[in-house]
Amino acid sequence: MKKTGLKTNDLILQTITKIVLFIVIIFSFHLFFAGHNAPGGGFIGGLITSGAIVLLLIAFDVKTVKAILPINYVKVAAFGLLIAILSGIGSFLFGVPFLSHTHGHVHIPVLGDTHLATAVIFDLGVYFVVVGVTMTIIQTIGETE
Amino acid sequence: MTFLHWAILFPFLFAFMVPFLYKTFRKIHTGWFVLPLPICLFIFFLQFLPGVKYKEGIVQTVKWIPSLGIDFAVYVDGLSLLFALLITGIGSLVVLYSIYYLSKEKEQLNAFYVYLLMFMGAMLGVVLTDNTIVLYTFWEITSFSSFLLIGYWHYRERSRYGALKSMLITVFGGLSMLGGFILLYIMTGTFSIRETIAQSSSIADNGLFIPALILLLLGAFTKSAQFPFYIWLPDAMEAPTPVSAYLHSATMVKAGIYLVARFTPVFAGSAEWFWIVSLFGIFTLFWGSFHAVKQTDLKAMLAFSTVSQLGMIMSLLGVGSAALLFDHFEFYSVAILAAIFHLINHATFKGSLFMVAGIVDHETGTRDIRKLGGLMSLMPITFTIGLIGAFSMAGLPPFNGFLSKEMFFTGMIRVLNMDVFQTETWGFLLPVLAWIGSIFTFIYSMIFVFKTFAGKLQLENLPKKPHEAPIGMLIPPIVLASLVVIFGFFPNLLAYSLIEPAMKSVMPSLLKDGEHFHIHISHWHGFTAEFWMTVGVVILGIFLYLTASKWKRVYDLQPKRMTLNQLYDHSLKTAGKTSNRLTSFYMTGFIRDYLVYIFAFMIMAVGATMIIKQSISFAADDAAPVGIYELILSIVMIAGSITAVLARSRLTAIIALSSVGYSLALFFVLFRAPDLALTQLVIETVSTALFLLAFYFLPELQKKDKTRRFRLVNFIISAGVGGIVTLLAISASSERTGKTIAEYFLETSYSLGGGYNVVNVILVDFRGFDTLFEITVLAIAALAVYSMIRLRTGGKDVEENGFKNE
Amino acid sequence: MEIVTSIVAGILFMTATYLMLSKSLLRIIIGTGLLSHGAHLLILTMGGLKRGTVPLLDEHAASYVDPLPQALILTAIVISFGVTAFFLVLAYRSYQELGTDDMDQLRGNDQK
Structure with missing residues (x-):
């Protein structure tokens, strides 16, 4: 494993990672949800989430991270693709062509009057695909001997 | 989406479930799960019968690609209902038959039923849709599922050969047909068949009318195995017998007939349509029946018989198309009536005969009539069914085949009364060939039933000891044979329920609202010409059947090397060789050569276009001001890219590449693209990490690329690419014509997309399709990695299961 | 400014092409990376630079920069990442299996 470059024992990095990780992930969620109105969206959100996991990979090693996050990233990507396609097919139910989106104001108990767009569902699919794809690639390359 | 749409889609959806059912219930034959579907669909379609009798057809539309005028429109009228009933009715019987025919221990049942259901859905789609593009799509799915079903026993070389042959020929026809549809669209501006029919009078003089007609007929003739395209059908007999009975006699091969009937209102009235359809049809009738006689394989005989009967229906449609030109149209439209009636009859008797052939094959182990004989006493029920089917096929009373054969003669004789399209010159050919073809039809029908069931039993030649088939295998042919008898005695059962509505859809313009075609089918017409023709057929047929051994040498007259099959094999081989030679001429195997082609072509294409269109311009007055940061970044990027080229070590090259990437991210910040800047930053980090991970595995860079000349060529090409790109960028940014689409996006981003971030709204909403494909590509890349x-092969040679290049 | 970026894009294309025509796998991959950077800059330049504010409508500005090239580039960036990763793994796997990264020896053709 000495050549993978993913395994380093650095206490400072590990400690910082533990704190920063959550901030980065929350920031990525923020970017994702803000995406429709401010810079951000599925692509960037997904990339930053995977960036956070990559940070984890660098601070610890592949095996540890796999134990903490036992996720099959190929499935995550497939799941995202499924959401994206379903959000497109969903528009058939309303008798409009594939991938037609709409938006409107919805009243949600805690948040109050919220502006929602169905495109967000599609964007969620994008988010998952990006996370899944990036992590699949990095993890498989990182695991090779 | 109405229930009609779902009726077409149900078989497809069910096909998805079949593998799970097969895996879960290994003990139960998968066919039992499939069987209810066609039965339910059959009953569903039955309820439309009263509807099509009185009213116009039923249309239901779902938008598919509205921007191109392509809708998933379902249209039910007499003709499509007739076919839908055939597909689901025969389909139910065939599924039942297959349960006994295919062993659940030995066969891959899941694949079989998936293909079969796929075919059923596609065929329903072909006959029920009103949109030509949708029709084409389903048409190709039927070709494709036929390919899979013919090649079902894929370990047999003949199966693969037959599958490929049918695929090549029918897909060639399908593509021609698509061309025809597009020409029709150019003329009429619609993909809807009904709207095309409504405009048919205005397109007859169009220059594209004849090309469209020919292309459309190519599709119909290849699918319906007309001369000279019939050669795929005998080879398609490699499919399991239920498939042959279903696809290659009752339904799929009739898709061509359907197409001709459906487009008769558009093209009928033109001399070309009349002559091409009727002459090709009648010649196919003669050719198919003539060659059926010499076959020794029961299924091959039935295949040629199918070819000939399809020719007969085709010629009837051709002759009947002339009825549009006459006032007393009922006199001539009898040909159309005969076509539709025979379509039903053929499905019943040929379906039962195929099943009989399958039973004989299944129980004795052979289909070779030289080995068969005397099965009458061992398999009495099968014999009775075969006798009924064969007599009906031969056109003997009192079976339904007799009625339609008489009507066929009537239709052909009446051509002699026509005074259009110069029928006086070649018109006599039609009744003459019809008569000769019928004699041969009679002969092979007799051979089929008597060589198999009468004569001496040769037990020593049979691989298995024969006995009567299980009851489940007998029920489907019994049902069909009883229909043969019932329709023979009471033909008028069908007259106004099925035949008349179908005639109305073939010739809608002849009738005013509320009018009906007058149909009366009877056995006895008096001592007419048709009667004497039938008598002649029977007498000459019996005579030739008995003396067959004496005149069979006629078949040797056609040289073996001149057959259409030889032509097909030869041209396939030549095409393969020629394209191989052509390809190896420029496909050198060096990636560099290919890249040189691509870059050289790009330089020439872009350069030539810019010169011809005189679009090279240089106007800097409108440009944005140059700032100090931008200048610094530009210098960093240029330096980085040149370092990447000159770098001697891998690490330097990788770092140089990332420096370019990060500078680009900063450029995005300066050029007001925050989304891009964020993405680029993250991506650049991740991909640099990837490079660093991967480069350990790769060798050190080679010191120098080979020769000075090599480097010079590379430099010239890359300088050319760089130059042309610079020129393109400058010209594009200094000359702006018209408004950009960006304004639309900016205006509607909030009102339509509900977002302030226009870039994101474009990505997920306006251009959602692009993004969908993009994430698909991403997922594919990840899967590939x-x-x-x-998933390594563990050092095994990949050649084992790959193709071997010849 | 457009002229400067045009020239930069041109140079990126030039170096990328030169690298792609070389015989070493890693150089080719680096070349494709440079090519995608060049293409992104080209698209951005063709759409016009600094002709308004950021395309966020809540800025309520009089004019915005063209959002379409940005959307195109965003997709392209992510795709080129996927392609680069694919190339890298392909290169390293084929080096592992075949023992060379010289394109002349990696000739994929049966005709001798």
Whole structure:
């Protein structure tokens, strides 16, 4: 494993990672949800989430991270693709062509009057695909001997 | 989406479930799960019968690609209902038959039923849709599922050969047909068949009318195995017998007939349509029946018989198309009536005969009539069914085949009364060939039933000891044979329920609202010409059947090397060789050569276009001001890219590449693209990490590329690419014509997309399709990476299961 | 400014092409990376630079920069990442299996 470059024992990095990780992930969620109105969206959100996991990979090693996050990233990507396609097919139910989106104001108990767009569902699919794809690639390359 | 749409889609959806059912219930034959579907669909379609009798057809539309005028429109009228009933009715019987025919222990049942259901859905789609593009799509799915079903026993070389042959010929026809549809669209501006029919009078003089007609007929003739395209059908007999009975006699091969009937209102009235359809049809009738006689394989005989009967229906449609030109149209439209009636009859008797052939094959182990004989006493029920079917096929009373054969003669004789399209010159050919073809039809029908069931039993030649088939295998042919008898005695059962509505859809313009075609089918017409023709057929047929051994040498007259099959094999081989030679001429195997082609072509294409269109311009007055940061970044990027080229070590090259990437991210910040800047920053980090991970595995860079000349060529080409790109960028940014689409996006981003971030709204909403494909590509890339690393063959030679190049 | 970026894009294309025509796998991959950077800059330049504010409508500005090239580039960036990763793994796997990264020896053709 000495050549993978993913395994380093650095206490400072590990400690910082533990704190920063959550901030980065929350920031990525923020970017994702803000995406429709401010810079951000599925692509960037997904990339930053995977960036956070990559940070984890660098601070610890592949095996540890796999134990903490036992996720099959190929499935995550497939799941995202499924959401994206379903959000497109969903528009058939309303008798409009594939991938037609709409938006409107919805009243949600805690948040109050919220502006929602169905495109967000599609964007969620994008988010998952990006996370899944990036992590699949990095993890498989990182695991090779 | 109405229930009609779902009726077409149900078989497809069910096909998805079949593998799970097969895996879960290994003990139960998968066919039992499939069987209810066609039965339910049959009953569903039955309820439309009263509807099509009185009213116009029923239309239901779902938008598919509205921007191109392509809708998933379902249209039910007499003709499509007739076919839908055939597809689901025969389909139910065939599924039942297959349960006994295919062993659940030995066969891959899941694949079989998936293909069969796929075919059923596609065929329903072909006959029920009103949109030509949708029709084309389903048409190709039927070709494709036929390919899979013919090649079902894929370990047999003949199966693969037959499958490929049918695929090549029918897909060639399908593509021609698509061309025809597009020409029709150019003329009428619609993909809807009904709207095309409504405009038919205005397109007859169009220059594209004849090309469209020919292309459309190519599709119909290849699918319906007309001369000279019939050669795929005998080879398609390699499919399991239920498939032959279903696809290659009752339904799929009739898709061509359907197409001709459906487009008769558009093209009928033109001399070309009349002559091409009727002459090709009648010649196919003669050719198919003539060649059926010499076959020794029961299924091959039935295949040629199918070819000939399809020719007969085709010629009837051709002759009947002339009825549009006459006032007393009922006199001539009898040909159309005969076509539709025979279509039903053929499905019943040929379906039962195929099943009989399958039973004989299944119980004795052979289909070779030289080995068969005397099965009458061992298999009495099968014999009775075969006798009924064969007599009906031969056109003997009192079976339904007799009625339609008489009507066929009537239709052909009446051509002699026509005074259009110069029928006086070649018109006599039609009744003459019809008569000769019928004699041969009579002969092979007799051979089929008597060589198999009468004569001496040769037990020593049979691989298995024969006995009567299980009851489940007998029920489907019994049902069909009883229909043969019932329709023979009471033909008028069908007259106004099925035949008349179908005639109305073939010739809608002849009738005013509320009018009906007058149909009366009877056995006895007096001592007419038709009667004497039938008598002649029977007498000459019996005579020739008995003396067959004496005149069979006629078949040797056609040289073996001149057959259409030889032509097909030869041209396939030549095409393969020629394209191989052509390809190896420029496909050198060096990636560099290919890249040189691509870059050289790009330089020439872009350069030539810019010169011809005189679009090279240089106007800097409108440009944005140059700032100090931009200048610094530009210098960093240029330096980085040149370092990447000159770098001697891998690490330097990788760092140089990332420096370019990060500078680009900063450029995005300066050029007001925050989304891009964020993405680029993250991506650049991740991909640099990837490079660093991967470069350990790669060798050190080679010191120098080979020769000075090599480097010079590379430099010239890359300088050309760089130059042309610079020129393109400058010209594009200094000359702006018209408004950009960006304004639309900016205006509607909030009102339509509900977002302030226009870039994001474009990505997920306006251009959602692009993004969908993009994430698909991403997922594919990830899967490729994953499989390249995780799923190794373990050093085994990949050639084992790959193709071997010849 | 457009002229400067045009020239930069041109140079990126030039160096990328030169690298792609070389015989070493890693150089080719680096070349494709440079090519995508060049293409992104080209698209951005063709859409016009600094002709308004950021395309966020809540800025309520009089004019915005063209959002379409940005959307195109965003997709392209992510795609080129996927392609680069694919190339890298392909290169390293084929080096592992075949023992060379010289394109002349990696000739994929049966005709001798």
